[in-house]
Amino acid sequence: MALIIFGLVLLLYVVVGAFIARFVKNSDDFYTMGGRGSTLLIVGTLAATYLSAATLLGIAGVSYAEGPLVIATLGSFGAWIGTLLAVVYVGRKMKALNCKTMPDFFDKRFNNKWVSIIAILIMIVGLVGYGVIQFIGAGLVLSEITGINFKLLIVLFTVALIAFTAFGGMYGVVVTDTLMFFTMLAISVVIAPMIIGQAGFEQMKGLSETLPNFWTIGGTEDRSIGWSISQFLVWILFFTCMPAIVSRVFPAKNDFVILKTAIIGVFFAPFMQLTVFIAAGGMQVLKPNITPADNAMIVGFMEFTTPAVAGVGLAALMASIMSTASTLFVLVGFALSRDLYERLFEKELNEKQSLTAARIGQVIVAIVICAIAIAQPSAIYWISIYAGSIFAVGWLPTIVASFEWKKMNSKAASISMVAGVASFILFGELIKAGIMTLPTGIDELMLALLVSVATLIIAALVTKPNKYELNYYAEMKNTGMAKITIQEFLKQPDGLQKIKKQYKQIITISVLFTFISVVVWGYFFIKLGL
């Protein structure tokens, strides 16, 4: 059955990708789906990108072994808030500035080659390091379940991914992500309740007796609160400027779509994660001693649901791998074709050439990532240790200062990005070698962030922004998504009525989702906390 589902899922994505390619007429369609993203598509792609294989395997494994509160209470909470900031603050602002990729922003803001090169390098290393490791990890698990040779599985995945990234670009990724989102949602609304139902809330609560601290933030390993706070900081800072999340906003049709996504998409972040973590906790009742613990949810849907539901679970696991990998492929490909080749090398390309360059970029990235995943060089594991957090120490201070501070300039940006990333790696290596020790609750990320912010402030104070930077800052302050959207709506017949309708719709959505949230989490609290 696993093989049939594997084949069907791959085929579905290839067919959808080939179909979507028809709609990609120019590079705008390829990079931002021509700014036609509806609320459903943007929420779908955001949620699908958010729920990675790490949630279903790694963090679910920790929830199973140590308790569901260990990462979810503060670490995941940081990621949820970070997602909100990425959508409503970073993404919305960059979208207003007509950025098609995140490095576009650095290019527009500073018009400086060095800043752009550093920003692009951080993005490529960060995304490849973060994404490839997930791709490898999840691929190994899936290879075990399906019995397909790991290398063949990666090649098949890559071919399927090329079908919709190279031909459909962001259009293909957004549409297939939305399809994947519904598959993944099945885990939260069907599989997790089935597992929790079989385990029983009372039995789950009773785990505290056999596994002391199972229902505490420290968990069975009795982790310190400093560790949990550090997790919160890592995830909030990482998610706020993570390209995979921020770039989801760029294809949005207008500001109303972004604002609706901020509510609905952000609601789905805890909804899709917490249900999985609680179910993973339930697996401790149903089947203790699963090794490795990362397989807890897979064992859950293979052994404690019906074969049809297990099939959906397997498809959802594949979807989580594919959505993470497709985002990685598409963003790194964009960095190659648009940010490096077109903008940095100042290639004057017509529409057709630009689209071809973008597609070639995707194929190159796919082949390189496929080769890395198959070869699994040890360097990739080293990079992955730092990859997830380099956006937080490298990009975040520069992005926030660029948005808000008039004195911000290219020198401060370059120094801050380099100092942040270099100090992060240096502190990490010194700690690993035992040369440097930090007090509990303080880690290398916090120190590196401090270095990045301090160097930024000092450099900005001792240098001056040039005329271009000052002009762009002023232009940026006068640009906003609300202004752009209002102007667009007023060009249409009955524009004001349409704006008022959207306004009321968003208020209704806000009330509705707040209500749903209170009911869902209130129910779980009554069952597990009282």
Added chain:
Amino acid sequence: MNIEVLILFLNATLVTVVSTIVVIAILRKQYLPVIRELEKKEEQEVKGEDENKNIKSNI
């Protein structure tokens, strides 16, 4: 009552509450004044048209 479980679900609820507050604040700050201004303009235009009609009918 398990306080730590309460914190977990409170955080999960808080995310939606915070996003709602942020979005409503954006709507009220960036959209509502424009909507009101445009409504006023529309009213004035309607009034102006009515007055024109009255003048024409009186003539």
